[in-house]
Amino acid sequence: MAQISRLPGAYDHHWNWQLRGSCRNTGTSLFFHPAGERGPAHDEREEAAKAVCGGCPVRVECRRYALAAREPYGVWGGLTEDERHRLLAGGLVERRTAA
Known part of the structure; x- marks a missing residue:
């Protein structure tokens, strides 16, 4: 389950x-x-899904959302659930956010 406590809120401009x-x-x-x-x-x-993401104008926003919410399933922002898990487990996301 996504961790909704990490999400920015219900304001339209966030979504x-x-x-x-x-x-x-x-x-x-x-x-x-x-x-x-x-x-x-x-x-x-998965490759077909990632191809759709490849040319997406909001790929970065989508990826940020999926990493922040810890989305457990699916392809988001061009990353599979396994790829997101590896990024999060390696602490790469937290280091980039802190910088």
Whole structure:
């Protein structure tokens, strides 16, 4: 579960970036894997999701949100859940935020 206590609040200006996302008209099944998905199907779906993120005008905002909220599932800002977990576990996010 995302840690909502880390989120900025309910003001619209904190969330308007979502309206400009390249994923806005793409089905969520591309970004969130079905139960039991493994192997090439999993890898291909993640790569397709990351390709959508690659040209997204709000990729940075999306990535920041996912890291701050500790989003446990899906591709956000071009990062998979495993990639986000590695960044957070390595303390890279906290070091960059403090700098």
